[in-house]
Amino acid sequence: MNQDLTNGNIRSLLWRFTLPLLGSMLFQQLYNIADSLVAGKFISSDALAAVGNSYEITLIFIAFAFGSNMGSSVVVSQYFGAGRKREMKTAVNTTFIATLALSIVLTLLGLLFTDPLLEAINTPPELLAMSASYLDIYILGLVFLFFYNIATGIFTAMGDSRTPFIFLAISSTANIGMDILFVTAFGMGVEGVAWATFFCQGVSSVLAMAALVLRLRSIGEAGEKAPLFSFHILRRIIAIAVPSILQQSFVSVGNILIQSVVNSFGPMVMAGYAASIKLNNMVITSLTTLGNGISSFSAQNFGAGKLDRVRGGRKEGLLIASAFSVFCTLIFVFGGSRLLLLFMNSDASAALAEGMRLLRIVAPFYIVITFKIITDGVLRGTGDMMPFMVATFSDLILRVGLAFILSSFLGAVGIWLSWPLGWIAGTAISTAFYRSNHWAKRRAIS
Numbered sequence: 001m002n003q004d005l006t007n008g009n010i011r012s013l014l015w016r017f018t019l020p021l022l023g024s025m026l027f028q029q030l031y032n033i034a035d036s037l038v039a040g041k042f043i044s045s046d047a048l049a050a051v052g053n054s055y056e057i058t059l060i061f062i063a064f065a066f067g068s069n070m071g072s073s074v075v076v077s078q079y080f081g082a083g084r085k086r087e088m089k090t091a092v093n094t095t096f097i098a099t100l101a102l103s104i105v106l107t108l109l110g111l112l113f114t115d116p117l118l119e120a121i122n123t124p125p126e127l128l129a130m131s132a133s134y135l136d137i138y139i140l141g142l143v144f145l146f147f148y149n150i151a152t153g154i155f156t157a158m159g160d161s162r163t164p165f166i167f168l169a170i171s172s173t174a175n176i177g178m179d180i181l182f183v184t185a186f187g188m189g190v191e192g193v194a195w196a197t198f199f200c201q202g203v204s205s206v207l208a209m210a211a212l213v214l215r216l217r218s219i220g221e222a223g224e225k226a227p228l229f230s231f232h233i234l235r236r237i238i239a240i241a242v243p244s245i246l247q248q249s250f251v252s253v254g255n256i257l258i259q260s261v262v263n264s265f266g267p268m269v270m271a272g273y274a275a276s277i278k279l280n281n282m283v284i285t286s287l288t289t290l291g292n293g294i295s296s297f298s299a300q301n302f303g304a305g306k307l308d309r310v311r312g313g314r315k316e317g318l319l320i321a322s323a324f325s326v327f328c329t330l331i332f333v334f335g336g337s338r339l340l341l342l343f344m345n346s347d348a349s350a351a352l353a354e355g356m357r358l359l360r361i362v363a364p365f366y367i368v369i370t371f372k373i374i375t376d377g378v379l380r381g382t383g384d385m386m387p388f389m390v391a392t393f394s395d396l397i398l399r400v401g402l403a404f405i406l407s408s409f410l411g412a413v414g415i416w417l418s419w420p421l422g423w424i425a426g427t428a429i430s431t432a433f434y435r436s437n438h439w440a441k442r443r444a445i446s
Contacts, residue, residue: 005301022324027168034193035194037179038176038183047189052271056256061138062252063251067246068098068150068241071095071237071240071241072092072150072154075236077156080300081302091230091233091236094234095237098237106142114136117256118132134194138194144205148209157299163208163215172200179197240380247392247393254400257404269350269354271344271351276356283328283363290321292377293317294378295378299382317377318370321373325366333359333363337356340356375430379430379439387429391426394429395423399422
C-alpha cells in the first residue's frame with residue numbers, strides 16, 4: 001500500500017515504514033551469508049575464503065545497483081510528495097529503460113574482467129578457480145539484482161516498504177534450502193551456492209517487478225498518458241545516482257584494496273575475515289537501508305516543502321538506528337564466536353580467533369557510523385550530494401590508507417583498527433555539513 005509520509009506522527013510513521021525495510025535487508029543479507037555458511041560448513045575453509053574473496057568484487061556491481069536505486073527513489077519520492085503523479089510515472093519508466101541498458105553493459109564487462117580482477121586483489125592460486133566460478137555465475141544474474149533494487153526503491157519512494165519485504169523473505173529463505181540441496185545432494189560445490197542465489201534472486205526480481213507494474217496501473221493520472229521516457233527526468237535521476245554510484249564504487253574499490261591486504265596474511269586470516277565481515281556488513285547494510293528509508297522520508301517531505309518534518313525524521317531515525325546498532329554491538333562482542341561458528345568448523349581455531357578480533361574492535365563503533373549513515377540519508381534525500389560524497393570519501397581514504405600503514409607493523413589488527421578511525425572522521429564531516437543547513441536552501445523539484 002502506498003503511504004504519504006508528509007502527514008502524521010513522524011515517530012509512528014517511521015517505525016511502520018523502516019521496520020519492513022530493515023527486515024528486507026536482513027533477508028537480503030541471507031543471500032550471501034547463506035552462500036558463505038554453506039561453503040564453510042559443507043565444502044571447506046577454502047570454499048568459504050573463495051566466496052568471501054569474490055564478494056568484495058560483487059560489491060562493485062552492488063554499488064551500481066544501489067546508486068540506481070537511490071537516484072530513482074529520491075526523484076520518485078519528491079514527485080510523489082508533491083502530488084505530481086504523471087511525472088512520477090515517467091520517472092519510473094525512464095528508470096526501467098536506463099537500468100536495462102546499464103545491467104547489460106556491466107554483465108558483459110564483468111564476464112570479461114573476472115580473472116584480472118581476482119588476480120589484482122592477490123587471490124591465492126589455490127582459490128582462484130573457485131572464486132572465478134562463483135563470480136561468473138553471480139555476474140550472469142546482474143539484471144535480476146538491478147531490477148529488484150529498482151523495484152524496491154520505487155516501492156519505498158511511494159511509502160510501501162512491506163511488499164518488497166514479503167517477496168524477499170520468501171526467496172531468501174528458499175535460497176538457504178537450495179544452497180544446501182545443490183551442494184549436498186547434487187555435489188555442485190561453490191558453483192552450487194552461486195546458482196542457488198541466481199535462481200532465487202531471479203524469482204524475487206520478477207515478482208517485485210510484476211507487483212510494481214500492477215501498482216503503477218492502479219495510480220490514477222489526470223490528463224494525457226505519462227510519457228515513456230524523459231531526458232530531463234533522466235538528468236535528475238543521474239544527478240542523484242552518479243554520486244551514489246561513485247560513492248559506493250569507491251567504497252567497493254576500497255574494500256577490494258583492504259581484501260588484498262587481508263589476502264597477504266594467508267587463507268586462515270582470509271577465512272576469519274570472510275566470516276566476520278559478513279556479520280559486519282549485515283549491520284552496516286541494515287543501517288544503510290534505514291538511511292535509505294530516511295532518504296525517502298526526507299525526499300517526500302522536501303518535495304512538499306516541509307523542512308521541519310525532514311529535521312524531525314532525522315531525529316527519530318537516529319533513535320531507531322541507534323537502538324539497532326547497540327543491540328548488534330552487544331551480540332557481536334559477547335556472542336560473536338557462536339555466530340562465526342555458523343560459517344566454519346570448530347577446528348578452524350586460527351580463523352575463529354581472527355574473526356573475533358575484528359568484531360571486538362569494530363562493533364563498539366557501530367553507534368558512530370549510525371550517525372553518519374542517517375545524516376547522509378537526509379542529505380541524499382534533499383539532493384545535497386556533494387557533502388555526502390566528501391564525508392564518504394574522507395572515511396574511505398583514511399580507512400584504506402590506515403589499513404596499509406598499520407598492518408605493516410601491527411599485522412592484521414592494523415587492518416581492523418582502520419574501520420573505527422575512518423568512521424569517526426566521516427561522521428564528523430557529515431554532521432558538520434548537516435548543521436550548516438545548506439541542504440534546506442535547495443530547490444526541491446522542477
